[in-house]
Amino acid sequence: MFQLLKQSKKSRARLGLLTTPHGSIETPFFMPIATKGSVKALDSSDIKALSAPIILANTYHLYLQPGLEVLKKFGGLHKFMGWDGPILTDSGGYQVFSLGNKFNHRSSIVIPDLIGNPEKNRNKKELDPRVSPALAGSPEPARNASHSDAGGDDNVLNSLVKINQSGVEFRSFIDGSKHLFTPEKVQKIQDIIGADIKMVLDICSPHPCFKHQAELDLQLTHEWAKRALEYHQKHYCRGRACLRPGNLKGCPYPSLFGIVQGSIYKDLRIKSAKFLSSLDFDGLAIGGLAVGEDNKKMYQVLDYTIPELPTDKPRYLMGVGKPENIIEAVKRGVDMFDCVIPTREARHGRLYLYKKSNIKNKKLNANFYEVVNILNSKYKKDTKPLDKNCDCKLCQNYSAGYLHHLFKAGEPLALRLATLHNVSFYLKLMKSIRTNIKTNRF
Ligand SMILES: [Zn+2]
Numbered sequence: 194m195f196q197l198l199k200q201s202k203k204s205r206a207r208l209g210l211l212t213t214p215h216g217s218i219e220t221p222f223f224m225p226i227a228t229k230g231s232v233k234a235l236d237s238s239d240i241k242a243l244s245a246p247i248i249l250a251n252t253y254h255l256y257l258q259p260g261l262e263v264l265k266k267f268g269g270l271h272k273f274m275g276w277d278g279p280i281l282t283d284s285g286g287y288q289v290f291s292l293g294n295k296f297n298h299r300s301s302i303v304i305p306d307l308i309g310n311p312e313k314n315r316n317k318k319e320l321d322p323r324v325s326p327a328l329a330g331s332p333e334p335a336r337n338a339s340h341s342d343a344g345g346d347d348n349v350l351n352s353l354v355k356i357n358q359s360g361v362e363f364r365s366f367i368d369g370s371k372h373l374f375t376p377e378k379v380q381k382i383q384d385i386i387g388a389d390i391k392m393v394l395d396i397c398s399p400h401p402c403f404k405h406q407a408e409l410d411l412q413l414t415h416e417w418a419k420r421a422l423e424y425h426q427k428h429y430c431r432g433r434a435c436l437r438p439g440n441l442k443g444c445p446y447p448s449l450f451g452i453v454q455g456s457i458y459k460d461l462r463i464k465s466a467k468f469l470s471s472l473d474f475d476g477l478a479i480g481g482l483a484v485g486e487d488n489k490k491m492y493q494v495l496d497y498t499i500p501e502l503p504t505d506k507p508r509y510l511m512g513v514g515k516p517e518n519i520i521e522a523v524k525r526g527v528d529m530f531d532c533v534i535p536t537r538e539a540r541h542g543r544l545y546l547y548k549k550s551n552i553k554n555k556k557l558n559a560n561f562y563e564v565v566n567i568l569n570s571k572y573k574k575d576t577k578p579l580d581k582n583c584d585c586k587l588c589q590n591y592s593a594g595y596l597h598h599l600f601k602a603g604e605p606l607a608l609r610l611a612t613l614h615n616v617s618f619y620l621k622l623m624k625s626i627r628t629n630i631k632t633n634r635f
Contacts, residue, residue, distance in 0.1 A: 194448075195220075195476065195507045199630065205499060205526035206635040208627060211476075211507050213247075213279040213389035214447060215271070220507060220528035221630075223519070223623045224249040224281060225616050226536060229258065230274045232616070233536050234608040237276040243585075243616055247278060247389075249531045253285025256372075256382050257365050269387025281531075282388035283511070284379050284452075287397045287480070289354060289363045358416070360394070376417040377424040380449070384428065388447055392478065393421040395452040400485040407456035414454045415468055422472055425449045448475035450509060456481060457490055459497055466501035476507040479527075483512045491518070495525040502526075516545070516622055520557050523626050524635060530623075535615035540608050542567045542600045545618040546580050557625060562618075567611065572597035585617035586610065 199208040209220040225232045225240065228251045232240055240248060250270060259273075267273040270280060355362040360375035376394045383391040394417050396410040429446040451469035455461030469477055479498060482491050495510070502508055509529035510522050519530050535545065543564050567579070575593040583589075587596060587610040599607035629635045 195505065197505060200504075201630055201633070201635050203633065204524040204635055206523050206626075206630050207504075207526060207528070208630050209507065209528055211528070215277060215279040215389050216246075218246040218279060219627060221519075221523050221623060221626055222246050222529060223619050224529070224531040225619075226531055226533050227274070227280075229254045230270055232612070233540065234605075234612040235616070237274055239609075239613060240276065240616075241278070243613065243620060245278070245616065245620060247281060248276065249281045249283065250386065250388070251285060251288065252282050252379060252382050252386065252392075253288040253374075255282075255386055256285065257367055261382065261385050264385050264387075269385065271387050279389040280387070281390040282383045282386055282392065284383070284392040284394045285374060286361070286379070286394045287511075289361050289374060290356075290397055291399075356396070356413070358413070360417075376420040380421050380424045380428075384447070390448045390450060390476070391425070392450050393418045393452055395454055395480055397481045397484065398454060398456040400456065400481075402456045404456075404458050404461070407454075407458055407461055410456075411454050411461055411465055414452065415465070418451045418469060418474075419472065422449060422451070422474060426473070450474055450476040450478045450507075452478045452480040452511070453498060453502075454481045457486060457494060459494075462494055462498045463501055466498050470501060470503050474506065476509060476529075477502050478509040478511050478529075480511045482510065483514050483518075483532075488518065488521075492521055492525065495522060495527070499526040516557075516562055516619075519622065520626065523630075535619045536612050538564070539611035539615040542607075542611065544579060544611060545615050547582075547618070547621075557622075557629060567593065567596050568600055569597075579614065583614065583617065585614045587614045 194212040196210045196212075197207060198210060201207060207220075211218045211220055211222075224247050225243075225245050227240075227248045230250055232245075232248060255264065255270065264270060264273060271277060353362075353364050360373055360378070362371060362373050364371055374394060379394040380391060393414075395414045396417075398407045398410045402410075451472060451474040453462065453465045453469055455463075455465045466477070479495070482494060486494075491513070499508065507528045508526060510527045512532060513519065513522060513530055514532050515534060522530070538545070544567055545562055545564055547562050548560065565579075572593045575597070577593060578588040578591070579593045579596065580588050591610065596607060596610055598604075599610070626635070
């Protein structure tokens, strides 16, 4: 359930409250990524201590490992990982398809009525970037940079991915076994995980992508969205006149979000936004961005997509992004974000710092922060905290010189302290954004 609390008069930025079975969250918010049921280097008490309002886990990875039987035995991911806050699960489609794109199996997509033009098909085979040997051989295409925090597992897969109307068939990266994801099955898996917010199975078109391919992807995405919603509605009454035993006061039901696709094509994006807005989803996500396009293009897509989305439902921009991307997207009306940047960058010793000591009353312009490399020798004898105004465990208890030493010495504690700091930076950024909206600065 989403309540719109304030609409800015200066921009499309807004404040809201999103209620889930595990608590309410002020929007706009950021979700630290716990792909496999752990925010890398942190445990659930760390996440709680940071006041992270929600985390994001991944259906694809949890389905393969530890698997549904283990998750069922533990009563879902909340109990398994000792986290009692909200969890959003990505559908896993992105992981399935990004692996397929990478390894040149995407050409197996079959939608007979849309690929009847032999000329188109011939060109597609020759020109489709998804069958480019250069791309297929790329160790880690940029488009994956902000969408998966699986620690590099994705890179070693040689996965066969077959897409048809019913769903997508793929091979496990663990044992090579074959699996089928259908829109319905992906909902069932997310229910077993116990997600508070679930996503539909979609097809994320890569970038660049020819328009006819983006159209094919979109058609299936829409068909699958309808099927996912039908499945969801059969299993959850949404608390309205609920007749389930014990649930007469309204049951805590998970939300289901549709995902707008359409690559960088304005007409496709608008068509997708209108179509999905016409269905009874609890929220709408914008997928297929931060896949290699530049910032200007990303903002353009938001500029023409968001006005087509309903104002009374939350909007989630998937996989975005850098602090400046988040600020620009909030100003365009986005409420929810996730990205691997704070956690992944932390593990490489890159730490996010506010240039001004106290951002509460500062304007968040493009230059409000910097990224420093703690491995730089200038930190070797630095006895001061990295940021004396930061309230994270690192800055409150240790010097920059100590963190420099931990990284140099390969101590695992380095990863934990750096991750705590970067996640704290992102959460404070969101708090500052909300304050800016409240005080009419955005
Ligand atoms: Zn800190």
